[in-house]
Amino acid sequence: MRSPKLPGLVLSLLLLLPPPGPVGGAARFDPTWESLDARPLPAWFDQAKFGIFIHWGVFSVPSFGSEWFWWYWQKEKLPSYVGFMKNNYPPDFTYADFGPLFTAKFFDANQWADILQASGAKYVVLTSKHHEGFTLWGSERSWNWNAVDEGPKRDIVKELAVAVRTRTDLRFGLYYSLFEWFHPLFLEDESSSFQKQQYPLSKMLPELYELVNQYQPEVLWSDGDGGAPDTYWNSTVFLAWLYNESPVRDTVVTNDRWGAGSICKHGGYYTCSDRYNPGHLLPHKWENCMTIDQFSWGYRRNAGISDYLTIEELVKQLVETVSCGGNLLMNIGPTKDGTISAIFEERLRQMGTWLKVNGEAIYDTHAWRSQNDTVTPDVWYTSKPKNKLVYAMFLKWPTSGQLFLGQPKATLGATEVELLGHGQPLQWTPLEQNGIMVELPQLTVHQMPCKWGWALALTNVT
Numbered sequence: 001m002r003s004p005k006l007p008g009l010v011l012s013l014l015l016l017l018p019p020p021g022p023v024g025g026a027a028r029f030d031p032t033w034e035s036l037d038a039r040p041l042p043a044w045f046d047q048a049k050f051g052i053f054i055h056w057g058v059f060s061v062p063s064f065g066s067e068w069f070w071w072y073w074q075k076e077k078l079p080s081y082v083g084f085m086k087n088n089y090p091p092d093f094t095y096a097d098f099g100p101l102f103t104a105k106f107f108d109a110n111q112w113a114d115i116l117q118a119s120g121a122k123y124v125v126l127t128s129k130h131h132e133g134f135t136l137w138g139s140e141r142s143w144n145w146n147a148v149d150e151g152p153k154r155d156i157v158k159e160l161a162v163a164v165r166t167r168t169d170l171r172f173g174l175y176y177s178l179f180e181w182f183h184p185l186f187l188e189d190e191s192s193s194f195q196k197q198q199y200p201l202s203k204m205l206p207e208l209y210e211l212v213n214q215y216q217p218e219v220l221w222s223d224g225d226g227g228a229p230d231t232y233w234n235s236t237v238f239l240a241w242l243y244n245e246s247p248v249r250d251t252v253v254t255n256d257r258w259g260a261g262s263i264c265k266h267g268g269y270y271t272c273s274d275r276y277n278p279g280h281l282l283p284h285k286w287e288n289c290m291t292i293d294q295f296s297w298g299y300r301r302n303a304g305i306s307d308y309l310t311i312e313e314l315v316k317q318l319v320e321t322v323s324c325g326g327n328l329l330m331n332i333g334p335t336k337d338g339t340i341s342a343i344f345e346e347r348l349r350q351m352g353t354w355l356k357v358n359g360e361a362i363y364d365t366h367a368w369r370s371q372n373d374t375v376t377p378d379v380w381y382t383s384k385p386k387n388k389l390v391y392a393m394f395l396k397w398p399t400s401g402q403l404f405l406g407q408p409k410a411t412l413g414a415t416e417v418e419l420l421g422h423g424q425p426l427q428w429t430p431l432e433q434n435g436i437m438v439e440l441p442q443l444t445v446h447q448m449p450c451k452w453g454w455a456l457a458l459t460n461v462t
Helices: 006-016 043-048 069-075 079-088 095-101 109-118 156-167 184-191 198-215 235-244 311-323 342-361
Strands: 050-054 123-129 171-177 219-223 286-291 326-332 379-384 389-394 402-405 416-419 428-430 436-439 454-459
Touching (some): 043 326, 050 342, 069 095, 123 156, 123 198, 156 171, 156 198, 198 219, 198 235, 286 311, 311 326, 311 342, 311 379, 342 389, 342 454, 389 402
Parallel strands (some): 171 219, 286 326
Antiparallel strands (some): 379 389, 389 454, 402 436
16 A cells, blocks of 8 residues: 655644644643643542553454464564464464454443442553554544454444443543554654654554544553654654643543653653562652563463462552552453453452452552551551551461551550451550551451451551
């Protein structure tokens, strides 16, 4: 396919832009990183703490190895992927032939929304398009390679957006891959060392404007810069429109993946790398995007039970992340049929069960002066300064029934200690140097408020 001439592309892009909307007295942002990075992050995101990532696409059909299946099979030619295709598909089978097999036959957006609500998450991010280029809505810029024309013959993005907004209290967000591995215009631009901009002007930017205007995501999770700088992607121009004019300008949050070199440096919040969990407080809002399946973001038929993180490991991830000022974005990968497998559903519901008891120590909290304890390992802190509350979340119940906390400075007669989900005040005594020793209640397994980590609410400590 021959690409149109550049001036026509620029004109068509300008025509795509909606007319300027009313912005009231809100600050205007210029298309520079200095201006864009100064935008205050909408408060809801830091308050939310916990979201669900959903990686779903044509890669869910082979459901082998990784969501990078096409790249590993055709570009890297890894023996395991080449062997998988040789043993299971005809010699002339192409990746495009997986498209009609991506049926979403059992996809029920309402059912998904109910599971998401049960998880205790406060936002969800769906892959509207991964690096393979297949869009989960009927993009006109992805002719015959989208979920309306091919496979499901349905607007997946719309169905999930409607279900989430009508049945849950979650914010709806979308992941979008800037580049596509094998798109001819991107490859042509790449061969010019990105001096040409055919691909972003004719494909990526029109799709991003369309996504925002049609589905109004409150998280826009960009990814996949393809080694190209943000100037190639026109990222700052787009973000200035997003923050100034778009229908979600007041509430939308963005990440930091807007071009080579922007990660952990520019954007609304930082992701820094996949599965990023620094273990210490960062000066900038950040997110730990990670997977329940330790080796893949997409569904894998060849995953074993030991490949999935246990609920204890997931609670630990959440507690550590939130204590250090981050949000946890926990990923699941549905099947090609559109079902959330039992292991993923169980983990989501388990997390929701834990948060029903301990959510007070997670949602709408702030980082405390200490993130973890100096005396007892695996104790992590959060706080609510307005309520004079500090929360100590501990992941192991001491066999002695006594929990030693080296960080809180308590005051006799003023400090109170309570186990969330238990309700009765607990006895405590000051330690010789610093901190306190808390007498935990003697509970049977069935009397425990939860099974996989607990939280103490400490009132009036410093």
